[in-house]
Amino acid sequence: MDLTHAIRRFEEYLDDYDREDDKIRLKITHTYGVMEYSKKIAERMELSTEDQTLAQIIGLLHDIGRFEQVKRYDSFEPGTMDHAGFGVEILFGEGLIREFVEEDTWDPVIRTAIAKHSDFRLEGIPDERELLHAKIIRDADKLDNCRVKLYDPVETFMGASAEEVGRDQISEEVMNEFRKKESIFSPLRKTKMDYWLSYLAYFFDINFPASFAMIVEENYLSRLEKRIPYTNPKTAEEMREVFETLDRFIREGAAR
Template structure:
C-alpha cells in the first residue's frame, strides 16, 4: 500500500491542472488538508489501528477531488451544478486514477463508498462495519473542518454576501423548525441567506462520534460561528440566540454512535 506522503505528492500533481490562485480553489485545497488533519484526530482519539488511521487520511485526501473540476467548469460549490462526490468516484474508480494513489485494491470498496456518500444528506445503505466506520469518519471530519472554513474564509467566497447582508435576512419557517428541532437542513429547502448560514450550523446534528463532538466543544465552534455575524433582523436575532443554546447543549451532551 502506498504511503500517505507519496499519495499527497500525486494529489499535488493533480492540482496543477487547476488555478491555485482562484479563491475557491485555494479554499478547497486548504480544506482538503484540514479534513486530513481532522480525520487523523478522530481516528486516533478513537484508538483505531494504524491501518485505519492511514485509510482515514487517504479518504480525506481524496474526498473532494471532484470539487476542483466543478469549480473549473462552473465556479460554484452548489450541488445543482455538479455532484462532486459522484464525479470524484468516476475519476478515481471508473477511470482508474485510484491506482496512482494506492498500489493495491484491498480497500477500494471502502474508499469508494466513503467518498460517494460523504456529502449525502443522510448516511444510508451501508452494511459493512468497516465501510460504515470510514463513511462516518469522513463525514465528521468534513464538517469539523468546515467549521474552520466558515470562521476563517471570507463570507463572500462561500456565501456570496457580506456579513451585514446575511445578518439582515430572515429565516424561513421550515428552516427554523428543523434547526431548533435538531435536524439537518436539506439543501433544496434553503431560500434566504440566513437559511444557508443556519444549514452550516446544523452540521453539528449530523456528527457521528463523541470524539467529533468533543473536538467541536473544545474549539468552541458553536459560539464562535454564531457570533461571526451580527443579526440585525429582530426575529433572526431571537432565533439565533435560541439556536445557540440548543446547539451548545447538543454538542455537550449528545452520545456517541454505537
C-alpha cells in the same frame, strides 16, 4: 498504503487547476484540514495504524471532484455538479485511484466513504468498516467546515457579506426543520440566513463523541455565533434559540 506518495500525487493533480483562484485555494486548504481531522478522530478512537492511514487517504481524496466543479462552473452549488459522484467516477470509473493507492485492497471502503460523504443522511452501508470510515469522513468534513466558516471570507462561501446575511430572515420551513434537530435539506434553503443555519445544523449529524469533544475544545460554536451580526430582530431572536439548542446537543454528544 503510502500516504506520502498519495499526497505527492495529489499535489501533481492540482497542477491542472488555478491555485490562485479563491475557491480552489479554499478547497485545497479544506482537503488538508479534513485529512488532519480524520487522523485526529481515528487516533482518539484508537483505531489500528492501517485504519488511521486509510482515514487520511479518504480525507485527501474526498473532495477531488470539487476542483473540476469550480473549473467548470465557478460554484460549489449542488445543482451544478454532484461532486461526490464525480469524484467516485474519476477515481474508480477512470482508474485514477491507482495513482494514489497502488493496491486495490481498500477500494470498497474508499469508494463508499467518498460516495456517501455529502449525502443528506448516511444510509445503506451494511459493511461495518465501510460504515466506520463513512462516519469518520463526514465528521472530519464538518469539523473542518467550522474552520472554513471562521477564517475564510464570508463572501467566498456565502456569496454575500456577513452584514447582508445578518439582515436576512430565516424561512419558517427551515427553522421548523432545525427544531427537529436534523440536518436541513438543501432544496429548502431560500435566504442567505437559511444557508447559514443549514451550516450550523450540520452539528446534528456528528457521529462520534471524539468529534463532539473537538468541537467543544475548539470553542467552535460560540466563535461561529459571533461570525454574523444578526441585526434583523426576528433573526436575532431565532438565533438565540439556535445556539442554545446546539450548545446542549454538542455537550451531550461529547459526554456520551
